[in-house]
Amino acid sequence: MQTTDSVFLRHFAQVIAALAVLTVLLIVGSWKIYDAQGFHEDNPAQVAEAASRIAPVAAAYSGETGRAAILAAEAAARAAATASVAFDGALDAELIYRNVCTVCHGTGAGGAPKPEKAAWASRIAKGLETLVKHAVEGFQGEAGIMPAKGGRADLTDEQVRVTVEYMVNKYR
Ligand code: HEC
Structure with missing residues (x-):
């Protein structure tokens, strides 16, 4: 073997050895970083x-x-969203009226019929079923807009019905 060959082989072996050491260092280093991050896929x-x-x-x-x-x-x-029914489904018309409807109907806000007989006479003349339908589905008349269920979609139709009956009986 010529001297240049053996020099080359020595250097080549050194480089390979250095790379092998570097590989091991990188493996150990990345393992340490993974450990220090504390993220493990088996932790839900x-x-x-x-x-x-x-x-x-x-x-x-x-x-x-x-x-x-x-x-x-x-x-x-x-x-x-609708699974939770307003007032736990209570058919307590007065409770519903006080909490939901009086916002508009208590004062006549936005053209809502006020809590007085004069305001309700012409409404009652339409018949209970119509009023219930309008209260449940919403209604736009000349006075203003009655939102469906007074804006409380979580009221059941039955809850709206008893409330309309309550209002009608009160101001008839
Ligand atoms: C955001 C205001 C508002 C709320 C809250 C509201 N109303 Fe009304 N309501 C109105 C307005 C305004 C009218 C009149 C619409 C028209 O005739 O132009 C009306 C009309 C009505 C009528 C008469 C419909 C007809 O055909 O003449 C009934 C019955 C009624 N509301 C029931 C209720 C009930 C029951 C509630 C509570 C669950 C309620 N409203 C909550 C605004 C409201």
Whole structure:
């Protein structure tokens, strides 16, 4: 072997050895960093936290499948919102009237019929069923806008009905 060859081989062996040492150092170093970060995939709390950080702020959909998923999610959200019924579903007309309807009907705000017989006579003449329908579904007359269920979508139809009956009986 020529001297230049053996010099080359010595240097080459040194470089390989240095690279091998560097590899081991990098492995150990990255393991240490992983450990110090304290993030481990078997910790459910950390996984949930990470998922919440990278969760999308909004969803886009494409195609019918994505659309169906979004509609289903909206329906579920609506069902959850209406699952809690106002006043625990109590059919206490006076309670509902005082808490929901008097905001407008107590003062005549926005053209709402006031709590007096004169204001209700022409309404009562329409018949109870019409008034209940208008209260449940909402109604726009000449005086103003009666929002559906007085703006409380969490009232049941039955709760609105007893309240209308209560108002009608009070001012008939
Ligand atoms: C945001 C104000 C507002 C609230 C709250 C409200 N109303 Fe009304 N309501 C009105 C207005 C305004 C009218 C008159 C609409 C018209 O005839 O132009 C009206 C009309 C009515 C009528 C008569 C409908 C008709 O056909 O003449 C009934 C019955 C009625 N409201 C029931 C209720 C009940 C029951 C509640 C509570 C659950 C309620 N309202 C809450 C504003 C309100």
